[in-house]
Amino acid sequence: MNIYIRAAQTISPQDTFPGKGIPENIKVHENYLKCILPDFKKYFNPIQLRRMNTLIKSGNVCAIEALKEAGIDKPDAIITGTGLGCVEDTERFLHNMLHTNEGLLAPTSFIQSHNAIGAQIALNFDCKGYNVLFAHKTASFESALLDSILHFNDSEVSDILVGGFDEITLENYNLKKGIGQFKGIPSTNLDIHSSISTGSIPGEGISFCVLSDHPFSGDYAILESVKILSFCSSEESIKEWFIKILFNHGLVPDNIDLVLSGLNGDFENDKIYNRILNCCFKNSGHGYYKHLCGEYDTATSFGMWFACNAIKRNHIPSHSLLNEKSRPLNHVLIYNQDNMKNHCMILLRRPS
Amino acid sequence: MAGKVYITGIGVISAIGKNAAENLESLKKQKTGIGKIEILETKYRNDFVAGEIKLTNTQLAEFLGINPVLNLPRTTLLAITAAKEAILNAGFDPQDNLRNGFVAGTTVGGMDKTEKYYYHTDQNSAFIKSHSFGNITEQAAEHIGITQYVTTLNTACSSGANAILHGTRLIQQGLLDRVVAGGFDALSKFTLNGFKSLFILSPDLCTPFDKNRKGLNLGEGAGFVVLESEELLMKTGKVPLCRLSGYANTNDAFHQTTSSPNGEGAYLTMEKAIIRAGIKVSDIDYINLHGTGTDNNDLSEGMALIRLFGNNIPPFSSTKSYIGHTLGAAGGIEAVFSVLSITEKLIFPNLFFREPIEELGFSPVKDLISDARVQNVLSNSFGFGGNNTSLIFSTN
Amino acid sequence: MIAKLKLLIIKQLNLEDLKPEDIDAKAPLFGEGLGLDSIDALELMVLMDSEYGIKINDPSEGKKIFFSLETMAKFIEENSKIQ
Numbered sequence: 126m127n128i129y130i131r132a133a134q135t136i137s138p139q140d141t142f143p144g145k146g147i148p149e150n151i152k153v154h155e156n157y158l159k160c161i162l163p164d165f166k167k168y169f170n171p172i173q174l175r176r177m178n179t180l181i182k183s184g185n186v187c188a189i190e191a192l193k194e195a196g197i198d199k200p201d202a203i204i205t206g207t208g209l210g211c212v213e214d215t216e217r218f219l220h221n222m223l224h225t226n227e228g229l230l231a232p233t234s235f236i237q238s239h240n241a242i243g244a245q246i247a248l249n250f251d252c253k254g255y256n257v258l259f260a261h262k263t264a265s266f267e268s269a270l271l272d273s274i275l276h277f278n279d280s281e282v283s284d285i286l287v288g289g290f291d292e293i294t295l296e297n298y299n300l301k302k303g304i305g306q307f308k309g310i311p312s313t314n315l316d317i318h319s320s321i322s323t324g325s326i327p328g329e330g331i332s333f334c335v336l337s338d339h340p341f342s343g344d345y346a347i348l349e350s351v352k353i354l355s356f357c358s359s360e361e362s363i364k365e366w367f368i369k370i371l372f373n374h375g376l377v378p379d380n381i382d383l384v385l386s387g388l389n390g391d392f393e394n395d396k397i398y399n400r401i402l403n404c405c406f407k408n409s410g411h412g413y414y415k416h417l418c419g420e421y422d423t424a425t426s427f428g429m430w431f432a433c434n435a436i437k438r439n440h441i442p443s444h445s446l447l448n449e450k451s452r453p454l455n456h457v458l459i460y461n462q463d464n465m466k467n468h469c470m471i472l473l474r475r476p477s
Numbered sequence: 478m479a480g481k482v483y484i485t486g487i488g489v490i491s492a493i494g495k496n497a498a499e500n501l502e503s504l505k506k507q508k509t510g511i512g513k514i515e516i517l518e519t520k521y522r523n524d525f526v527a528g529e530i531k532l533t534n535t536q537l538a539e540f541l542g543i544n545p546v547l548n549l550p551r552t553t554l555l556a557i558t559a560a561k562e563a564i565l566n567a568g569f570d571p572q573d574n575l576r577n578g579f580v581a582g583t584t585v586g587g588m589d590k591t592e593k594y595y596y597h598t599d600q601n602s603a604f605i606k607s608h609s610f611g612n613i614t615e616q617a618a619e620h621i622g623i624t625q626y627v628t629t630l631n632t633a634c635s636s637g638a639n640a641i642l643h644g645t646r647l648i649q650q651g652l653l654d655r656v657v658a659g660g661f662d663a664l665s666k667f668t669l670n671g672f673k674s675l676f677i678l679s680p681d682l683c684t685p686f687d688k689n690r691k692g693l694n695l696g697e698g699a700g701f702v703v704l705e706s707e708e709l710l711m712k713t714g715k716v717p718l719c720r721l722s723g724y725a726n727t728n729d730a731f732h733q734t735t736s737s738p739n740g741e742g743a744y745l746t747m748e749k750a751i752i753r754a755g756i757k758v759s760d761i762d763y764i765n766l767h768g769t770g771t772d773n774n775d776l777s778e779g780m781a782l783i784r785l786f787g788n789n790i791p792p793f794s795s796t797k798s799y800i801g802h803t804l805g806a807a808g809g810i811e812a813v814f815s816v817l818s819i820t821e822k823l824i825f826p827n828l829f830f831r832e833p834i835e836e837l838g839f840s841p842v843k844d845l846i847s848d849a850r851v852q853n854v855l856s857n858s859f860g861f862g863g864n865n866t867s868l869i870f871s872t873n
Numbered sequence: 874m875i876a877k878l879k880l881l882i883i884k885q886l887n888l889e890d891l892k893p894e895d896i897d898a899k900a901p902l903f904g905e906g907l908g909l910d911s912i913d914a915l916e917l918m919v920l921m922d923s924e925y926g927i928k929i930n931d932p933s934e935g936k937k938i939f940f941s942l943e944t945m946a947k948f949i950e951e952n953s954k955i956q
Contacts, residue, residue: 171891172891175887236912245862256632261611301605306606422611
């Protein structure tokens, strides 16, 4: 059974929403990337908006546009991934609790700390189907994608809404900058590619796609494969991993027209991408996307949106290219890892 | 196409014991682990009771042979304790050449350390990295030695059950040979205050499914089962404990935190799980309820029982009267209790029950039933966000 | 009092796009009218405490007190420790 990507939408730090392609001009952000938010009032009334924090509002609006694009009223299942969930509300409740020394606390920011995005989408669309959230660092979105494949295989479903989302707050940025996880020197998203210092350049985003078990004209791509290897510190083993996966799909590395790597500005972490790409995929086009969205646990959901649009238009802007190899985009591979953990691969193929 | 999935090992730590044998003893003796809060540093230790594990983090670490100086989050220590026991019980080497996975559910993550050091990063800043849900699972996976596939789910109180559901599908569809699946959560001020702000904490011992129930008691712990494929068992010749025969997850789509009055989500989920197990409704011998002791859950779940079973509701109980509501761990711990129900032929009672809920008119099991016919156990876990999961455990 | 209460409710319940004139002081707040629910009632209990020093310990008391803005204002006048 093939899985078709029927719709793909993203709310990001670039002008991408709704339904716009990969931007040719990059919006520059200093130190960390924040999303360009849509006008939520166009989608919800004030009473509905009261119970939704920014992430929930964005997730719901993104889902609405994805379902509209796919032309379906209600998905059969909703499977999502997030690294940290509703950070803003978690901080709010935590501060209130600590400041008041466990005084009388308002509940709204507590109840949003859980799987509220998927739950709110279910509420809005009256969707009683399978609905789960994966929350495993940089493998959260891939776990959700993998689960959608499992769900297609064993349940009678036709269309699944799959999403990845994470938000960054100033507070969270400062905490992580303080421990060196985020870059400590002033920088912009344009510095990712040429970075020679440690610390990534963080961002945020909300991306949703609609996967379907039957084709339709206008589909972006076929979701060929999703693979996760949780711990592996050997580059040789990673190369073998790729070769084995591709072999099982009747492919060799040379068949991959474009590899999108998770370069994030931390030059120590980024070294592996250059080595793997130049060794294993030396004849393929090399590209990256986090200069548009920043680094966050579910950034590969933006990467997949990027890849879908690249395949559909058979083009990626020059600012995303890392080498001179330009080939018709039939097979695109997205590879991401986090300090040799959570090696994740998404393989897309042009629909015939 | 889908092969059978068997359970070959169990591991659990809760307020009624630090391993499966101790938990079983307490279940048989009808001895609750809910009591005064002694370890969690909260203003409300005299106002609420909880299913607290009476072991400090230092004691947990020492028991595991981990240096306490590492100051690992309590959730990590609980997860490792239960996962290690499950692996030992199943008798396999996590580093063997098979495709092993570790799938866990949690709601708290590393919050116990985060809330302690949030305003004291000069004392400890490790929480900044360890806070995230996935990081705890990763820490536990590194300690137990599973490296191939590790992931985390967070669907509030159904997290542990959904982890087992995910693990089952990975094996059925041939992606993995073996999965250690379940859930873990530790008590934290954050969750205590969060549930307090919703006014659903009972100041006394919880009384699930009772007319005069006043709310839930929080608990903590970890529970894991080892899932293996039929194919693997045929090669090793191992005799499993029981089978994971059915599962389902649906969404109530009613409200962010409350369940629908007619128990729609719960009803759909239980029905779907039974259909997937290929059994009849009348084949269920025991239901381990979600049964938190709140007004809303128990009535909603009760209505769903009536809709599904009619006048023939099988024996049912909530073991939360023993250990409290362990949130993300609940699905995992209660899975272990469901397995024990089958292997020991026991039906556990619903402690502290006095009077049935008026609208329902039926009662849970009040005393331990020994030498019971237990061939199929239905275990429910329902979370905020209308997340409803049911698992079915069956004899081999 | 009613005017101030409207602004406080708008803030506490995060109804930022609602204007005071959109809220009818006599209309029911829950079920119909604004269509608030049990979580909003808990938020209003926190508001009573933080703004007026009035402690409501049982959420079920909220049904009567929070029926409408008018009933809320009356309750505050009868119970407030702060003028």
